[in-house]
Amino acid sequence: MGLEHALLVSLSERSGSGYELARRFDKSIGFFWNATHQQIYRVLKRMDEAGWIAGEAVTQDGRPDKKVYSVSRAGRSELARWIAEPSEPGALRSELAVKVRGAAHGDHAALRAEVTRHRDRHHKRLEVYRLIEKKDFPDPAALSGTGLHQYLVLRGGIRVETGFVEWCDEILAALPPGREAAAAHSRRDQSPEKGTR
Amino acid sequence: MGLEHALLVSLSERSGSGYELARRFDKSIGFFWNATHQQIYRVLKRMDEAGWIAGEAVTQDGRPDKKVYSVSRAGRSELARWIAEPSEPGALRSELAVKVRGAAHGDHAALRAEVTRHRDRHHKRLEVYRLIEKKDFPDPAALSGTGLHQYLVLRGGIRVETGFVEWCDEILAALPPGREAAAAHSRRDQSPEKGTR
DNA sequence: GGTTTCATGTAACTAGTTACATGATTTA
DNA sequence: TAAATCATGTAACTAGTTACATGAAACC
Numbered sequence: 424m425g426l427e428h429a430l431l432v433s434l435s436e437r438s439g440s441g442y443e444l445a446r447r448f449d450k451s452i453g454f455f456w457n458a459t460h461q462q463i464y465r466v467l468k469r470m471d472e473a474g475w476i477a478g479e480a481v482t483q484d485g486r487p488d489k490k491v492y493s494v495s496r497a498g499r500s501e502l503a504r505w506i507a508e509p510s511e512p513g514a515l516r517s518e519l520a521v522k523v524r525g526a527a528h529g530d531h532a533a534l535r536a537e538v539t540r541h542r543d544r545h546h547k548r549l550e551v552y553r554l555i556e557k558k559d560f561p562d563p564a565a566l567s568g569t570g571l572h573q574y575l576v577l578r579g580g581i582r583v584e585t586g587f588v589e590w591c592d593e594i595l596a597a598l599p600p601g602r603e604a605a606a607a608h609s610r611r612d613q614s615p616e617k618g619t620r
Numbered sequence: 621m622g623l624e625h626a627l628l629v630s631l632s633e634r635s636g637s638g639y640e641l642a643r644r645f646d647k648s649i650g651f652f653w654n655a656t657h658q659q660i661y662r663v664l665k666r667m668d669e670a671g672w673i674a675g676e677a678v679t680q681d682g683r684p685d686k687k688v689y690s691v692s693r694a695g696r697s698e699l700a701r702w703i704a705e706p707s708e709p710g711a712l713r714s715e716l717a718v719k720v721r722g723a724a725h726g727d728h729a730a731l732r733a734e735v736t737r738h739r740d741r742h743h744k745r746l747e748v749y750r751l752i753e754k755k756d757f758p759d760p761a762a763l764s765g766t767g768l769h770q771y772l773v774l775r776g777g778i779r780v781e782t783g784f785v786e787w788c789d790e791i792l793a794a795l796p797p798g799r800e801a802a803a804a805h806s807r808r809d810q811s812p813e814k815g816t817r
Numbered sequence: 818g819g820t821t822t823c824a825t826g827t828a829a830c831t832a833g834t835t836a837c838a839t840g841a842t843t844t845a
Numbered sequence: 846t847a848a849a850t851c852a853t854g855t856a857a858c859t860a861g862t863t864a865c866a867t868g869a870a871a872c873c
Binding site: 425428429431432435451452454455456457499502503505506507509510512513514515516517518519520521522523524525526527528529530533534536537540541544545566567568569571572573574575576578579582583585586587589590593594597598599 | 622625626628629632648649651652653654696699700702703704706707709710711712713714715716717718719720721722723724725726727730731733734737738741742763764765766768769770771772773775776779780782783784786787790791794795796
Binding site for chain 4: 440441442443460461464465483485486487488489490
């Protein structure tokens with residue numbers, strides 16, 4: 424279904440508090456499933472009520488108390504059930520694609536700047552991923568178990584980001600640079616107006 | 621922000637009813653932004669109230685009446701504003717990635733089947749896209765304007781689907797086929813139980 | 818005579834985001 | 846002394862999904 428199972432995967436590896444889970448999500452699983460701490464707390468509560476996880480209060484000195492959750496037997500079987508269950512490939516959403524599709528109705532130079540921005544963002548992420556690949560997985564052929572699974576997800580991230588960067592480059596190469604907002608402005612005069620007022 | 625602007629792009633090309641927009645979304649923009657008719661009707665209503673579009677009732681015989689929406693001046697400037705405005709690259713979500721990350725806690729054979737299913741789905745979509753590419757855009761170098769923009773979005777779809785198929789192949793090549801559910805079952809005995817009951 | 822197409826909607830729900838709040842401790 | 850880190854939450858909101866409802870016409 425969503426966050427629940429991502430949390431189950433993370434907690435199966437090692438138990439942790441909501442805060443820790445939020446931090447872990449910055450890496451690894453977070454490439455493909457991110458969440459804010461607010462949502463994580465809410466979902467953890469629900470999972471606790473459903474009996475998938477059990478929270479144990481841990482008192483700390485020097486820092487605030489926390490609630491450490493572990494996966495219960497019911498949680499483990501739920502995770503196994505969900506992994507085996509066929510799921511739909513979720514619809515992908517790209518605002519940038521919508522913007523490109525609507526390029527004729529906006530400022531060309533601004534759109535090129537947007538595409539460049541996205542290209543850079545994705546390129547940066549890609550570099551981070553490649554660094555992780557080099558550092559943490561120098562010998563992929565030797566991997567097995569969770570290490571291998573982590574690596575495969577990372578490979579997915581690298582493929583996605585590479586694809587995105589190349590797509591942005593293709594757009595920039597194809598979209599004419601000069602002539603700003605030509606379409607949008609020239610069309611404004613002869614348009615039959617309706618409503619609005 | 622989302623659907624609003626996708627609808628503005630679609631309505632800018634040509635006016636249409638909610639029903640028609642839902643059908644159009646099956647193609648083109650729908651590669652990267654899909655929506656159900658219920659949501660489309662709701663958003664159209666809101667856009668009408670905001671003055672971005674104007675609806676005109678059209679009586680038909682032989683089939684139900686419909687409301688045809690056109691983009692107003694305010695709608696056009698909103699679209700132009702949004703295209704120029706920098707936006708965040710939206711978080712991508714892949715249930716399959718979460719499943720792969722949790723492979724140690726589920727049935728290996730079932731997961732392989734899932735990955736294969738996704739691979740096939742994406743491969744099918746890819747074939748559809750390639751067909752469109754061949755049929756509708758035989759000479760990409762000659763394109764300009766909306767035709768070019770449509771083509772670029774299609775190229776994005778092709779890249780994404782190609783990347784996904786290749787990723788699935790990489791997973792299938794790396795994930796050992798035999799030994800079903802080894803991890804999940806062997807772990808079930810020595811686990812310290814908490815909660816649940 | 819049954820399904821698909823055209824056409825629009827309501828109601829209830831699930832998921833996710835944004836803003837705000839608190840308060841001690843450690844680091845710059 | 847200001848900011849970041851640790852830690853948990855509430856409240857209000859936006860976006861999106863699922864289920865249900867209606868009804869005529871065209872297609873098989």
